Amino acid sequence: xxxxxxxxxxxxxxxxxxxxxxxxxxxxxxxxxxxxxxxxxxxxxxxxxxxxxxxxxxxxxxxxxxxxxxxxxxxxxxxxxxxxxxxxxxxxxxxxxxxxxxxxxxxxxxxxxxxxxxxxxxxxxxxxxxxxxxxxxxxxxxxxxxxxxxxxxxxxxxxxxxxxxxxxxxxxxxxxxxxxxxxxxxxxxxxxxxxxxxxxxxxxxxxxxxxxxxxxxxxxxxxxxxxxxxxxxxxxxxxxxxxxxxxxxxxxxxxxxxxxxxxxxxxxxxxxxxxxxxxxxxxxxxxxxxxxxxxxxxxxxxxxxxxxxxxxxxxxxxxxxxxxx
Amino acid sequence: xxxxxxxxxxxxxxxxxxxxxxxxxxxxxxxxxxxxxxxxxxxxxxxxxxxxxxxxxxxxxxxxxxxxxxxxxxxxxxxxxxxxxxxxxxxxxxxxxxxxxxxxxxxxxxxxxxxxxxxxxxxxxxxxxxxxxxxxxxxxxxxxxxxxxxxxxxxxxxxxxxxxxxxxxxxxxxxxxxxxxxxxxxxxxxxxxxxxxxxxxxxxxxxxxxxxxxxxxxxxxxxxxxxxxxxxxxxxxxxxxxxxxxxxxxxxxxxxxxxxxxxxxxxxxxxxxxxxxxxxxxxxxxxxxxxxxxxxxxxxxxxxxxxxxxxxxxxxxxxxxxxxx
Numbered sequence: 044x045x046x047x048x049x050x051x052x053x054x055x056x057x058x059x060x061x062x063x064x065x066x067x068x069x070x071x072x073x074x075x076x077x078x079x080x081x082x083x084x085x086x087x088x089x090x091x092x093x094x095x096x097x098x099x100x101x102x103x104x105x106x107x108x109x110x111x112x113x114x115x116x117x118x119x120x121x122x123x124x125x126x127x128x129x130x131x132x133x134x135x136x137x138x139x140x141x142x143x144x145x146x147x148x149x150x151x152x153x154x155x156x157x158x159x160x161x162x163x164x165x166x167x168x169x170x171x172x173x174x175x176x177x178x179x180x181x182x183x184x185x186x187x188x189x190x191x192x193x194x195x196x197x198x199x200x201x202x203x204x205x206x207x208x209x210x211x212x213x214x215x216x217x218x219x220x221x222x223x224x225x226x227x228x229x230x231x232x233x234x235x236x237x238x239x240x241x242x243x244x245x246x247x248x249x250x251x252x253x254x255x256x257x258x259x260x261x262x263x264x265x266x267x268x269x270x271x272x273x274x275x276x277x278x279x280x281x282x283x284x285x286x287x288x289x290x291x292x293x294x295x296x297x298x299x300x301x302x303x304x305x306x307x308x309x310x311x312x313x314x315x316x317x318x319x320x321x322x323x324x325x326x327x328x329x330x331x332x333x334x335x336x337x338x339x340x341x342x343x344x345x346x347x348x349x350x351x352x353x354x355x356x357x358x359x360x361x362x363x364x365x366x367x368x
Numbered sequence: 369x370x371x372x373x374x375x376x377x378x379x380x381x382x383x384x385x386x387x388x389x390x391x392x393x394x395x396x397x398x399x400x401x402x403x404x405x406x407x408x409x410x411x412x413x414x415x416x417x418x419x420x421x422x423x424x425x426x427x428x429x430x431x432x433x434x435x436x437x438x439x440x441x442x443x444x445x446x447x448x449x450x451x452x453x454x455x456x457x458x459x460x461x462x463x464x465x466x467x468x469x470x471x472x473x474x475x476x477x478x479x480x481x482x483x484x485x486x487x488x489x490x491x492x493x494x495x496x497x498x499x500x501x502x503x504x505x506x507x508x509x510x511x512x513x514x515x516x517x518x519x520x521x522x523x524x525x526x527x528x529x530x531x532x533x534x535x536x537x538x539x540x541x542x543x544x545x546x547x548x549x550x551x552x553x554x555x556x557x558x559x560x561x562x563x564x565x566x567x568x569x570x571x572x573x574x575x576x577x578x579x580x581x582x583x584x585x586x587x588x589x590x591x592x593x594x595x596x597x598x599x600x601x602x603x604x605x606x607x608x609x610x611x612x613x614x615x616x617x618x619x620x621x622x623x624x625x626x627x628x629x630x631x632x633x634x635x636x637x638x639x640x641x642x643x644x645x646x647x648x649x650x651x652x653x654x655x656x657x658x659x660x661x662x663x664x665x666x667x668x669x670x671x672x673x674x675x676x677x678x679x680x681x682x683x684x685x686x687x688x689x690x691x692x693x
Contacts, residue, residue: 188625190625192522201663203659210625212537223620301515332548
C-alpha cells in the first residue's frame with residue numbers, strides 16, 4: 044500500500060472525489076452535481092472530477108496509483124460493472140465503468156458498492172484499523188452493509204453480500220419496498236422509520252406527529268420522528284423504540300453469526316442512533332451471546348464526506364494489496 | 369493436502385472416529401460410548417479410539433498426518449481448547465485438548481465446533497466442493513451453523529461465528545433457552561419445534577398431538593410433530609409451517625447478507641425439511657433477492673456418520689493447508 048489514490052463517491056445528487064494518501068488522509072477534494080450537464084451525464088461528471096484531481100496530484104508532485112469508485116446498488120466488482128439497480132443514475136447501469144475510466148486515467152479503476160467501500164475505509168483507516176474483521180451498517184434513507192472478515196471484503200457470489208438492510212429481522216414482519224418482508228430497513232432506515240410513523244398515525248388528525256409535519260403526512264420524516272421521540276411524543280417513541288430493537292437484533296445476528304471484532308453503525312441516521320446508543324446496546328444484548336458481545340467493539344458514528352472518500356479510495360488500496368498477495 | 373487424517377466427532381452419547389483419505393473417503397471408523405468407563409471419561413474414550421485408528425493406519429501402511437476433532441459448543445480453535453458450554457461432557461470444558469492429545473498421537477491435533485467441521489467437510493469434499501463460499505445450517509435437537517467465505521472458515525473474534533441458530537429471525541419473538549429472543553432455533557430446531565407444539569396444545573386435552581404422544585406432553589417430539597403435520601393435523605401443520613418460514617428467513621439473511629454459492633441444510637431434522645423443501649424454498653424467496661437466490665445452490669440433506677467424520681478430518685486437512693499458505 045503506497046502512493047496516492049483517488050476515491051470517488053457517487054450519490055444521487057452529488058459526485059465527490061478526493062485525493063487520498065496511503066494513510067487515509069483526504070489531501071484534496073472536489074465535487075459536482077451528479078447530472079451537472081443534465082440528465083444522463085453522471086459519467087461525464089465523474090470524468091471531469093477525475094481530471095481535476097489528476098491535475099491536483101500533478102501540482103503536488105504525487106503519483107496516482109489507482110482509482111476507487113463507490114456507488115449505491117449491486118456492483119460486479121470483478122468486471123467493474125454497476126448493476127441495474129442504480130436508480131438515480133440509470134445511465135450508469137450496465138456500464139463497464141472500470142474499463143471506461145481506466146484508459147482515461149491511466150491507472151487501474153475499481154468499482155464497488157458504496158457501503159462495501161465504506162467498510163474497507165473503516166477497516167484500513169478508521170474504526171476497524173488493525174482488526175481482522177468488521178461489519179458496517181450504514182443507515183440513511185435506506186440501509187446498507189459491508190463486511191470484512193479474516194482480512195477480506197465479503198462480496199459474495201453475485202456481489203450482493205453485505206445487504207444486511209434487506210435481511211429479515213422479523214420473518215412475519217411488514218412488507219419491504221425491496222419485495223421482501225420484515226427487512227431491517229423496514230424498521231431502522233430513514234425511509235422505514237418515516238413510513239412506520241405515517242402508518243401509525245394514519246386516520247388520526249390530532250396526532251402530534253401530523254401537526255409537527257404541518258398536517259401533511261408525507262412531511263413526517265425520520266429526523267422529525269427522532270426529534271418528536273426525544274420530546275416524548277408516544278407515537279414517535281414507539282416507532283423509534285422499534286427501530287432500536289430491530290437494529291439491536293441485527294447486531295445480535297452479526298455478533299452471533301459472524302463474531303467480528305468491530306461493528307460500526309454509520310450513515311445519515313447514525314447521529315440519531317448515537318443519541319439512543321443505550322437502547323441499541325440493550326437491544327443487542329437481548330440477542331447476542333454475552334461473551335461474544337463483550338469482545339465486540341460497537342461504534343455508532345455519523346459518517347461524513349471524508350469517510351466516504353476515504354472508503355472509495357480504500358477500494359483501490361485494497362485491490363492493489365490483494366493483487367500483490 | 370495429502371496423507372490420511374483422523375476425524376473425531378464427539379457427541380453426547382457416542383464418540384466416533386474415522387481414518388479419512390485426502391479425497392474425503394472414510395477408510396475405517398470406530399466408535400464408543402462417550403463415557404464408556406463412567407462419568408468424566410470422555411477424554412480416555414477419545415484417546416482409546418485414536419489408538420485403535422493409529423493401529424489401523426499402521427496395518428494399512430498409511431501415515432496419519434493430523435487429527436481433527438469436532439465437538440458441539442464454542443471452541444477456541446487457535447489454542448485447541450473447548451469452551452465451558454460443552455454440557456454433556458463437562459470434564460472437557462477448558463481442557464487444552466489439542467495440547468493433551470497431540471503428544472500422544474505425534475501429529476498436530478485441531479479442535480473446532482462440530483458444525484464448523486461439517487462446513488469444512490462439505491466445502492472440501494461434499495456439496496460445496498469447488499465453491500468459494502458455503503454456509504451450513506445443521507438442525508438437530510439444537511441448530512448450529514458453519515460459514516466458509518472466500519475459501520476461509522469464519523471463526524470470529526472468540527470462536528462464536530456461525531451460531532446462526534441463535535441469530536434472531538424475529539426481534540420480538542419468543543424467548544430462547546440461550547437467553548436470547550426470537551432465535552432461529554426457537555422455531556426451527558428439534559427442541560424448538562417440540563416446545564412450540566407443546567405450548568400450542570397446552571390445556572387442550574383433546575388435541576390430536578397430545579393423543580399421539582400417549583397423553584404425555586413431553587412425548588411430543590419434533591419427529592411426532594413432522595409426522596402429524598404430514599397427516600394433516602392443523603396444530604402440527606401450523607408449527608411446521610412456522611418452522612419453514614423461520615428457516616426460509618434465515619436462508620434469506622444468508623443469501624442477502626453473505627451471498628454464498630452454496631447453502632446446505634443438514635442434521636437430524638433435515639430429512640423432515642427435505643420433505644418440505646418447496647415450503648422452505650418458498651419462504652426463502654419471500655426474503656432473498658431473486659437474482660442472488662437464483663445463483664445460490666441450496667441443498668437440504670440429512671447428514672450421517674460419514675459426513676461428520678469427514679468434517680472432523682477436514683479440520684486437519686484445512687489447517688495443514690492454511691499453515692502451508
